[in-house]
Amino acid sequence: MTYLSVLLCFISEYMSKITGIILAGGKSRRMGAEKGLLRLGSKFMIELAIEALKPMCDQIIISENTDAYDFLEYKVVPDYIPNSGPMGGIYSALRESENDLNIVLSCDMPFISTDLLKTLLDRIEKNLIAVHWHGGRKFEPMCAVYSKELLPVLEKFINENNYRIPDVFDVVPTSKVEMNDQTLGFSDKSFENVNSEKELEKAAQYFDKKLPQMNSLMLIAGSGRNVGKTSLVCKLIDEKKSQTDLIAIKVSPHIHEEQDEKSKLFSGQGYAVYEEFDPNGSKDSSKMLKAGAKRVFYIQADDRRVGEAFSKLKEILPKLPIIAESGGLRHYYRPGLFLMCHKDDTEITKEKSLVLLPKVNQIVHFENDSYENDIKSVVLKNGNWSINY
Structure with a gap:
């Protein structure tokens, strides 16, 4: 036996x-x-x-x-x-x-x-x-x-x-x-x-190494609200779209029942996934499409379900580089690049952001609607994301 x-x-x-x-x-x-x-x-x-x-x-x-x-x-x-x-x-x-x-x-x-x-x-x-x-x-x-x-x-x-x-x-x-x-x-x-x-830090490092590596994925999180996450995603799409087609993903922890059912791809317990088709709308996903992303998806899920939702979406995605506005996905994947937007020089105190901070490759400071850091250091090569320090 x-x-x-x-x-x-x-x-x-x-x-x-x-x-x-x-x-x-x-x-x-x-x-x-x-x-x-x-x-x-x-x-x-x-x-x-x-x-x-x-x-x-x-x-x-x-x-x-x-x-x-x-x-x-x-x-x-x-x-x-x-x-x-x-x-x-x-x-x-x-x-x-x-x-x-x-x-x-x-x-x-x-x-x-x-x-x-x-x-x-x-x-x-x-x-x-x-x-x-x-x-x-x-x-x-x-x-x-x-x-x-x-x-x-x-x-x-x-x-x-x-x-x-x-x-x-x-x-x-x-x-x-x-x-x-x-x-x-x-x-x-x-x-x-x-x-x-x-x-806790030692154990977290051990379990983090067991997460799947996905170098074609870039994650952009924020230290709070209105810190320029979507603006940064759109700017990067605009800069990199000449190199290759890009997939963009917006993740929200809130379930909104009023979403257009025609754009829903699938749903599960605690999550729903939509595709954005309107480049002229006011939603963040519309702005990403207008910026030049080949396709844009919108995931509604809390941090406990976002990994499952993304994993299912990944099965039907074309093999293209991905920019995702999400911090929660970092609990499920090790991306090629992980940026965190932060407004001004204030201290980061949001609990979820503090947990993610040790895993961030670079903090991008958002001030007066512009970025302190030169985001041209972000590299997209052979479909994989990285950064030149």
Whole structure:
């Protein structure tokens, strides 16, 4: 049997018998945001946890005390006992679990794989817990398998104000799993977590490298509203159209139902894609067409759906260089060139812009309806975008 067939047999054996419990962790004081909603590549950290758990679990529970994750449409369970830490989160989620076997995973462990979770599950046997053990008193309790039979034990610990999860391992049958390079799903990065801005930056760089490279794509974002994004797109179209035909794309995070249905190419959950045909209209997409783009498209989608919308559009696009007015697409692709428009010399404070800033190739300053930087440094060669610094 192949490895894939073995894994599928394993999954079919356990399916409908396992609950995945994600410890969302709430708002990080160090990073000023919900940890699970921090982005790594094209996904939120909580989505990476869901991806690791989903192939093996028929139920997913998110342990969290706010409504921040309601959009995911999984059951969100608040702490039954306030201020009881991760142990209280595990206890509360186990009470809501439909299964005896439960895989607990903290959302700030983005390198955990399904294979590694399978390894832990294989080792639970007749124990109530299976947990990775580094030796001594060093465990990984935020990535472990817990039986629902632990509920009275956890309740006793919480009532005694003892929230140290490793102390539980001393009083119940526990499989202490040692892992190394030969262990299925294990790597040096497996148990790295994201608890600081420095760790977030390091993890973001790792996941960014996994995004598809698209050198024929140039992205233009803005540090806010009215900073000259569309003007820059039109100027670049006007300058480069003599070299080759160009595709232009306008991305908007808002869905407008009044759009002309005749120009709609397709739509999906949370997005719609149109083609612009009117070069004399007042819309930004009309201005791009008037500037000389061969074809212009208009995507309405938020940052969670724009990657899917663009990917589907890309399937029907001619093989031409693309200029897209979008920052959100940078979460899904590594373009040949990424510019950010910024008005005057004010500090960039918009949260979405700050996240993208480390990935920008050049900031273009828009002042008095002109550009401080010489955008002639933008190079289009053999259909690919780059810049001469």
